[in-house]
Amino acid sequence: MVNHPFLSLNAGIDMPQVGLGVWKTPPEKTTSIVRYALNAGYLAVDTASIYGNEEGVGEALVDRPEIFLTTKLWNADQGFDSTLRAFEESARKLRRDVIDLYLIHWPVPKKHLYVETWRAMIRLRDEGRVRAIGVSNFTAEQITALIAETGTTPAINQIELHPEFQQHSLRDFHKQHGILTEAWSPLGQGQTLSNPVIEAIAKKHERTAAQIIIRWHIQNQFVVIPKSVTPSRLDENLAVFDFRLDGEDMAAIGRLDRANGRIGPDPMTADF
Ligand code: NAD
Numbered sequence: 001m002v003n004h005p006f007l008s009l010n011a012g013i014d015m016p017q018v019g020l021g022v023w024k025t026p027p028e029k030t031t032s033i034v035r036y037a038l039n040a041g042y043l044a045v046d047t048a049s050i051y052g053n054e055e056g057v058g059e060a061l062v063d064r065p066e067i068f069l070t071t072k073l074w075n076a077d078q079g080f081d082s083t084l085r086a087f088e089e090s091a092r093k094l095r096r097d098v099i100d101l102y103l104i105h106w107p108v109p110k111k112h113l114y115v116e117t118w119r120a121m122i123r124l125r126d127e128g129r130v131r132a133i134g135v136s137n138f139t140a141e142q143i144t145a146l147i148a149e150t151g152t153t154p155a156i157n158q159i160e161l162h163p164e165f166q167q168h169s170l171r172d173f174h175k176q177h178g179i180l181t182e183a184w185s186p187l188g189q190g191q192t193l194s195n196p197v198i199e200a201i202a203k204k205h206e207r208t209a210a211q212i213i214i215r216w217h218i219q220n221q222f223v224v225i226p227k228s229v230t231p232s233r234l235d236e237n238l239a240v241f242d243f244r245l246d247g248e249d250m251a252a253i254g255r256l257d258r259a260n261g262r263i264g265p266d267p268m269t270a271d272f
Contacts, residue, residue, distance in 0.1 A: 003241050004043055007223060009155040010178045011125070011132035015068050015101065017218055018238060019044030021184070021227035023051050029229065030056025037234050038064060046158075046225040047094075048072035048105055049086060054093035062095055069094065072105040072136060073121075075272065078113040083120035087129065102130040103158055106137045110271045114142065115149045122152050134158065136184070137267035140173040147177070158182040161222065163192050163213060163253050165261035182223035187213055189263055197256055201249045214240045216253050 006014040020037045022030060022045060030053040034045060038060065047057045048071055061067050071094060077086035091099060102121060107114045114135075121133040134156035135143065147153050157174060161167050161183035174181045187193060193209040202209045210226065214237055217224035226237045245253075265272075 004041070005218065005241070007180055007221065009101075009132045009134075009180060010153060011155045013100075013131050015132075015180075015223060016043035017223055018042070018214065018240070019046050019068065019070070019223065019225045020234070021046045021225035022053055022057060023048070023227060025051070025053055025056075025227070025229055027053040027056050031059040033229050033234075034060035036231055038067065040231075040235050041238055042067075042234070044068035044070070044225075046070045048074070048103075049077070049090050050074045050105065054090055058093055058095035065096070068100045069096065070101040070103065071099055072103040073117065075106050075108045075111070078104070078108060078111055078117045080116050080120045083117050084123065087120075087124055091129070098128065099130045101132045101134060101156065103134045103136045103156070104138070106270055106272075107135070107139070107142045107267055108271055109142070109268065114138075115146060118146045118150055118152070122150060132156070134179075134182075136182075137270070139267065140170060143173070143177070143179070153177055154179055156180040156182050156223065158184055158223075160185050160262060160264045161217075162186055162188040162261075162263075163195070163198065163216060163256040164188055164258050165263070166254070166257040168257070180223055181221070182225065183217050184225065185263060186217050186222075186224045186226050188261075191263065192256075195256060197252050201245070201252065204249075205243055205245075207243065208236055210237055211240050212245065212249075212253075215243070215245050216250065219245055219250060 132155040136158035
């Protein structure tokens with residue numbers, strides 16, 4: 001593998017820029033898929049308590065403490081004490097005393113618990129149980145509230161981000177505050193792969209559509225966590241460090257942004 005890039009978190013640690021996402025990876029297949037990915041050269045895994053596969057991830061990583069591991073606190077566990085309890089449960093399933101990155105999965109503004117939850121995340125970091133803490137699906141206003149209430153800025157915000165939904169204003173806010181942007185559903189859940197602009201760029205570079213999109217994320221300095229359960233695609237999605245998109249390619253993909261390009265739930269109204 002050529003030069004796997006890392007990005008620096010404000011917590012003073014580095015994280016691999018490309019990781020394996022395991023949402024919808026069936027629990028009984030998770031260990032073998034994650035093991036395959038590690039052998040292929042993946043250095044990071046993104047899971048969540050709600051994915052139901054933390055045990056499978058933990059099993060695959062048992063001899064690989066150097067692999068950068070992210071998990072997320074589920075909405076039902078928001079609140080100070082319940083966050084501390086949920087963390088212990090995740091750490092047990094993942095078989096790690098220390099988790100690299102712990103995220104609040106969704107803000108769920110209706111619950112009014114995300115600031116209290118953030119205080120528990122800070123406690124976990126101060127106690128050395130997590131190396132870095134962050135959020136997912138938060139707006140600029142919600143992050144501003146966390147900073148104002150606690151003085152602690154999230155290291156990262158993991159958000160829906162792909163060529164058809166580019167989140168420019170939130171990315172600008174992250175940049176101003178030294179927060180990394182992490183892209184979920186980076187391939188638009190597979191839908192963006194058949195976009196003719198992406199296909200044309202793929203042809204030009206003799207690469208696949210998935211590789212072009214992952215490369216676009218990398219060159220934008222996002223952390224990117226494409227998901228696949230297919231070995232050949234896991235290999236393909238990591239073979240992205242030996243070519244570059246040029247300015248014209250980046251501009252053409254930039255023009256694919258659509259105001260209504262969101263695929264997943266809107267974080268302002270999601271209250272599952
Ligand atoms: P994705 O954009 O990574 O797309 C995955 C799908 O694309 C696969 O199921 C497969 O159908 C297809 N695919 C992948 N590689 C391919 C290839 N090389 N060729 C052809 N098709 C390919 O979608 P995702 O799984 O929604 O997102 C990735 C990860 O982001 C998740 O696994 C999860 O870890 C994370 N995520 C987080 C949140 C959140 O709320 N924080 C929400 C959704 C996803």
